[in-house]
Amino acid sequence: MLTIYGVLRSRASRNVWLAHELGMPFEHVPVIQAGRAEGSGVALNTRSPEFLRINPNGRIPAMKDGDLVLAESLAINLYMAKKAGGALAPKDLAEDAQMTAWTIWAMTEAEPHTIEVLYNSIGKPPAERDAAKLAAAVAALKAPFAVLDAALAKDGFLVGGRFTVADLNLAEVMRYAQPAPQLFEAAPNVKTWLAACQARPAFQRMMEERNKEPA
Amino acid sequence: MLTIYGVLRSRASRNVWLAHELGMPFEHVPVIQAGRAEGSGVALNTRSPEFLRINPNGRIPAMKDGDLVLAESLAINLYMAKKAGGALAPKDLAEDAQMTAWTIWAMTEAEPHTIEVLYNSIGKPPAERDAAKLAAAVAALKAPFAVLDAALAKDGFLVGGRFTVADLNLAEVMRYAQPAPQLFEAAPNVKTWLAACQARPAFQRMMEERNKEPA
Numbered sequence: 516m517l518t519i520y521g522v523l524r525s526r527a528s529r530n531v532w533l534a535h536e537l538g539m540p541f542e543h544v545p546v547i548q549a550g551r552a553e554g555s556g557v558a559l560n561t562r563s564p565e566f567l568r569i570n571p572n573g574r575i576p577a578m579k580d581g582d583l584v585l586a587e588s589l590a591i592n593l594y595m596a597k598k599a600g601g602a603l604a605p606k607d608l609a610e611d612a613q614m615t616a617w618t619i620w621a622m623t624e625a626e627p628h629t630i631e632v633l634y635n636s637i638g639k640p641p642a643e644r645d646a647a648k649l650a651a652a653v654a655a656l657k658a659p660f661a662v663l664d665a666a667l668a669k670d671g672f673l674v675g676g677r678f679t680v681a682d683l684n685l686a687e688v689m690r691y692a693q694p695a696p697q698l699f700e701a702a703p704n705v706k707t708w709l710a711a712c713q714a715r716p717a718f719q720r721m722m723e724e725r726n727k728e729p730a
Numbered sequence: 731m732l733t734i735y736g737v738l739r740s741r742a743s744r745n746v747w748l749a750h751e752l753g754m755p756f757e758h759v760p761v762i763q764a765g766r767a768e769g770s771g772v773a774l775n776t777r778s779p780e781f782l783r784i785n786p787n788g789r790i791p792a793m794k795d796g797d798l799v800l801a802e803s804l805a806i807n808l809y810m811a812k813k814a815g816g817a818l819a820p821k822d823l824a825e826d827a828q829m830t831a832w833t834i835w836a837m838t839e840a841e842p843h844t845i846e847v848l849y850n851s852i853g854k855p856p857a858e859r860d861a862a863k864l865a866a867a868v869a870a871l872k873a874p875f876a877v878l879d880a881a882l883a884k885d886g887f888l889v890g891g892r893f894t895v896a897d898l899n900l901a902e903v904m905r906y907a908q909p910a911p912q913l914f915e916a917a918p919n920v921k922t923w924l925a926a927c928q929a930r931p932a933f934q935r936m937m938e939e940r941n942k943e944p945a
Contacts, residue, residue, distance in 0.1 A: 571877045572839060583824045587834040594827035609798045612809035615830065619802040622837055624787060662786045 521575030
């Protein structure tokens with residue numbers, strides 16, 4: 516059985532959502548960000564020596580499956596999907612390449628800006644939010660939203676005309692932009708796609724578990 | 731035959747280096763960054779309608795192989811290595827996962843900082859360089875260099891005890907940090923590893939071709 520390290524109020528949400536999609540059993544070790552550790556009641560944090568032996572980068576999530584230890588949430592998901600096989604995984608090398616490329620696109624074109632939307636709207640305490648950073652992030656996302664909207668126009672999914680790990684990986688990155696609904700109003704295919712992703716029972720189950728964790 | 735789009739003074743260097751390693755024939759279409767297009771003599775730039783039909787993100791490199799069109803330099807390299815097979819490619823799913831994870835690590839932990847080292851040392855005109863940004867980038871790289879140094883201590887490579895596409899992908903990201911030699915002096919395994927990567931004939935051939943392009 517594989518182990519997923521990281522509280523659900525972190526990028527570990529991506530891995531737990533996928534595990535639920537795949538019906539893949541896993542042990543969950545709730546490691547918390549060091550900055551949130553005090554008073555959390557969570558035994559391990561990202562600077563705990565025991566966790567640094569798993570991921571010397573001191574970041575969550577991490578994953579262990581037998582002798583294989585992995586960091587980087589999106590790489591973990593590509594591995595889990597391929598290990599399980601089935602509809603969420605690539606069926607050939609071309610799909611593998613496209614799923615990897617969309618996953619990297621999520622990291623390079625979207626996440627640096629979507630995380631700023633989140634932090635500067637609902638993520639940080641009001642006094643720490645920066646309206647200029649929020650506006651800059653929304654402006655920077657217009658072009659990627661347009662590219663994604665066009666890519667989804669054909670059949671509503673990123674690769675192979677079906678929901679795959681690529682959609683899941685990108686959906687979790689785009690979730691951070693939801694406090695800026697104007698981006699989704701301007702990209703109706705993105706809005707429909709993200710709603711379909713988040714309507715999936717495995718996502719809803721993960722979010723219910725996540726919402727039970729202390730904020 | 732596959733096509734690689736992008737001048738070598740861009741992240742297309744990664745793809746051309748790998749093609750040379752693999753002995754993989756390719757057509758090279760030298761698309762230039764729109765901001766460098768004027769007076770360059772290069773026919774296509776990243777805002778040319780003909781290129782935007784290949785990569786609507788307007789970024790180089792991009793790749794076309796039959797019906798498959800890919801963006802994102804590091805995803806292109808994982809695809810090319812797997813297509814070719816052999817020592818540079820993963821031999822199983824665990825190696826595939828580790829190579830993907832190191833590639834993503836290069837993007838998340840290293841490149842945002844190594845590119846700032848480059849820009850603020852030799853990359854930008856002297857008047858545009860920011861010494862504070864350079865110092866901040868060097869400081870941010872100390873922890874990732876230490877993690878990488880420890881990972882290389884066992885056998886000098888990232889995955890499987892041999893030079894693979896993971897080393898190549900990360901080496902091109904770490905090249906940007908070479909104007910800060912103090913980082914490498916503090917991480918001797920990283921220094922030895924990068925020198926070994928850059929001593930490879932395929933890298934030297936790519937750099938010779940690159941240096942013939944206008945600066």
